[in-house]
Amino acid sequence: MRMTPAVILVGILSLLAAITLTVVYWPYSTIDRTPSDIFRQRTVVEAAGRKIYLENGCVYCHSQSIRAFDWGHGADRIAQAGDYIADEPIALGSQRTGVDLSQEGGEHPDDWHIAHFINPRYTRPSSIMPPFEWLGMARIDTLTQYIQSLGFKNADIRMERQRYWKNESIKAYEAGPDANAKWLAEIVPEGWRNLPNPYPTTKASLQRGHVIYQKFCIGCHGPIGDGMGPAQPWIYPPPLNFTLLKGREISGGIIYYQLMNGITGTAMPYFKRDLESQKIWEVGDYIAVYFINQSDANQDPRGIDAAWEP
Amino acid sequence: MDRMEESLQNNNPTAKAFTLTSAAWFALATSFGMIAAGYLIAPDFMANIEFIHFGRARPMHVNAVLFGFVTPGLLAAAFYFIPRLLRTELYSHKLGVFNAIFWNITVLSGMIGISFGYTQGREYAELPWPVDIMVVISFTLVVINLLLTVRNRVEPILYVSIWYGMAAVILTACTYCIGNVIWKPDTGALVGIPDAILLWFYGHNIFGLLLTPLALAAAYYVLPIETRSPLYSHTLSLIGFWSLIVVYTHIGTHHLLQVPVPTWLKTISIVDSIAMVIPVMVVLINLWLTVKGKLGAIHASIPAKFIFTGTIFYFFVNIQGSMMALPVVQRITHFNNWVVGHAHIGVFGFAGVTALGALYFILPRITNKPLYSKFLADLQYWLVLIGITGFAIVLTIVGLIQGNAWYNGETLYRTLPEIQPYYVLRASLGAFIMIGAYLGLYNIIRTLYFNRGAST
Structure with a gap:
């Protein structure tokens, strides 16, 4: 094959044209432009x-x-x-x-x-x-x-939920620590409320809880759990001050549920995707031991001790 | 040596201007890359500086590498070897030098635009519309200058380097217009899924139809000369050239295998991604058999060393690329640093390293003096080689960590502390490349302007 300028020019340009029509124009002209079930226009x-x-x-x-x-x-x-x-x-x-x-x-x-x-x-x-x-x-x-x-319409539904619970959480916060702690317990399903942390507090579990606390919680709740992390000025209701919870009947189960599910409407996210069960129990116990100064870890009612327990 | 040959050798202001362009943008582009790498390690480092925060530094890095460093470097070589191969003076050096100046204004405008937030927000197609027009003008000027040189030619036979060089600039002038949706100045984009299809058609062709053919043109020219060996096969050159044009243009959609685009289009992109083995291996077999038994000559020559290394990275990047187009592999490799590693092996390991070799090849020939410092060029070779090899290894490891973690249900947030040390390593290796770039810039400026002839 003799490569002359004409062969090169005509060859490359016709190939490019043919291929562009096939892999760009064809899908462009045949693609389905029906809106999906969640689609809406942006404001x-x-x-x-x-x-x-x-x-x-x-x-x-x-x-x-x-x-x-x-x-x-x-x-x-x-x-x-x-x-x-x-x-x-x-x-x-x-x-x-x-x-x-x-x-x-x-x-x-x-x-x-x-x-x-x-x-x-x-x-x-x-x-x-x-x-x-x-x-x-x-x-x-x-x-x-x-x-x-x-997320369009799905996002609108979620935002509606956020706004509703934002109002509820602000009402609870502004009613004072007693009412707020009560509200935080009452929004948790009955079964969880009566559940103590099923695992014992150990030195190792507290250390692991500390690691999780630093990677996930410290920005809002602060290094001493008083809710004065660097995010505090921007958030309302403000991050919870754990040190107020002593004697206010906050069980391990309540802490677990709130970490797992988050408190919609407040800046408290759910950690269900980020953290597995062990990590949630252990960071919960870390908060209970160090900041609330009252842990129900390993108390009755409890089942059979797990195989690893000493 | 007749008079024309002498003038071809001694006076090539166009090649000089593009050489300087490439060397300077190499230094700047790697600096942008270092800034971006710094943000990944310590996001509060240089916090709240609008013009260089990560979301701006990254596209500045990518565009400066593509359009500031690699393309002008390879064009400098083309402006040298195309007239030589045609035994004809370049159509116009005035046009060529103007072209280089205009090219720099274009890239600089793009950089300033992006740093001020003037971007179209499409990867590889960020440059705002006025700069798009300037890029198209730049490429068109190259096309005009080279085509008219071909028309004036003395040598009737067109060597394979000319096919690749011409195809690269002509096709890119076209794909750049299409890919940047140049008929829609306000957004520079189509709407919805077709925009993604077009974007990756274009994005992949910047590598496939611009950098690859220009780099292969340089390799086809330099390797036979530096090893004093005739090209192994004309037939393989032909197959390699035409199959590159046919196959490479089909594969852009392999970036969208996990996106709702038509299945037939995904199938085409996967099949052709595997078929990329043909244009790549045909060219590599041709080049490697040309230099067979001449490793000593390659080792002794700075340009051949760079370019031969480039061919090895070309091999790796394409085997890897074919593999990554398999959906089952892509479940792990997509969306993470594996792909960043792949892009660096291709654009820098292959095309960029080849451009450096091509610059060191033409420098003594366009200045008629030896390189200012062979030692510095050698040092740059090793810095760059260690840098890019380490980059490839580290980013592949990070990608595997991320990809496997996500695929097995670990959240992205949980993987961030796991990959942090690798981001540090990646920045250190980037520093090797950046230091290499600055040494190269110094060496090239000394060779061009302040070379008293003494060479080490």
């Missing part, structure tokens, strides 16, 4: 927030693309083509240096996000996201509106 503020999201390269660390085999954030709604029909550009992302944000809307209340944007380590101590305090409050608010819309 003007949400669209402005998305612009801030793109300008600051959030997309390099956060995907918006839930896969069939994901376990983490947002994994309960697998992505569909109809979720993206208003995205120009689409922001699927190519890397998860941070979590997927497809269903982030309503996972947390607004104040959690604001504390997190001021400095991500205030709410998530192991986070490696840079701080965005420099955006200023106006843009942080706009960006938060966008984040709270991720």
